[in-house]
């Protein structure tokens with residue numbers, strides 16, 4: 389079986405550097421908040437031009453920390469796209485606030501500004517306070533921050549960019565991380581920049597917010613370690629993970645270019661048989677996933693046919709959040725969210741990582757095209 393994501397190829401490339409970095413931590417022994425934490429925060433800020441970076445335990449806690457800093461609670465309505473990973477909505481539920489699901493656009497799969505406007509009306513009808521929006525940069529492509537920021541400004545909403553899949557990407561010439569007041573990301577191993585366990589970060593332009601986040605990350609501590617001035621959490625990143633990320637960050641820009649090449653080869657080879665991904669003008673995706681749209685009637689046959697050829701595929705995501713049992717009681721911007729529902733039926737993600745060799749990729753493309761003709765697959769538009 390071809391790997392869906394090949395983490396071993398990257399490890400092989402930088403194994404000596406990783407070992408040296410891990411060994412430095414074993415030598416100094418500062419496993420919690422060791423020097424690598426501050427060093428990584430500095431390097432991440434430089435990488436994405438953010439004013440401040442706070443590393444943390446994972447990408448879910450990263451969003452939760454910002455929500456806590458903003459005192460989000462019951463009565464607040466927070467707008468979240470329905471077509472995303474559950475973590476984006478989960479943290480809102482933790483705070484006792486109300487998730488309002490909004491629909492996404494058919495080509496970028498990101499927040500639909502019109503649906504967001506409808507969601508704000510819905511919140512008001514329900515007697516809720518529209519507080520904030522958490523746009524997601526799905527599959528690595530930035531959401532349309534100009535459009536979303538205009539609405540947010542008009543309505544007095546804050547924005548937390550969930551860049552768990554897009555860190556390293558670019559929106560109209562600007563790196564993800566400095567576009568809005570706060571951006572969060574994940575370093576889960578399979579994300580474009582991943583560590584060897586759990587990890588995450590918050591990027592912010594607001595110094596006061598940073599101070600609050602630093603306190604929340606360590607049980608709401610004050611000036612003194614055993615002084616607690618707010619309810620916080622244990623949200624620290626391990627020093628070992630920071631040491632690993634410092635080495636991976638050095639080759640990350642190059643890896644994003646390699647991912648772009650892989651995406652280009654797929655799109656050249658497959659655009660006759662499937663709807664290939666659309667990237668907005670002036671944006672660079674990190675290609676966390678390379679996702680096609682295919683005829684829903686034939687998707688299962690495609691999945692099985694490719695599997696028989698040793699080619700793994702994944703459906704991200706088979707069920708929009710507003711249809712998930714845990715979230716179905718939350719309101720939606722409109723009665724149905726047609727695009728989220730359609731996408732869940734037609735998307736299909738192919739193997740994607742920076743080290744996918746051209747020969748292997750040609751084999752994937754060839755198998756896909758052969759199967760497409762056998763299944764009489766037509767280019768299918770949602």
Ligand SMILES: *Cc1c(COP(=O)(O)O)cnc(C)c1O
Nearest residue numbers: 446447448473475476552574576
């Ligand atoms: C992975 C992911 C998260 C959560 O990150 P973890 O580090 O796994 O907690 C949040 N949002 C999106 C869109 C993700 O893809």
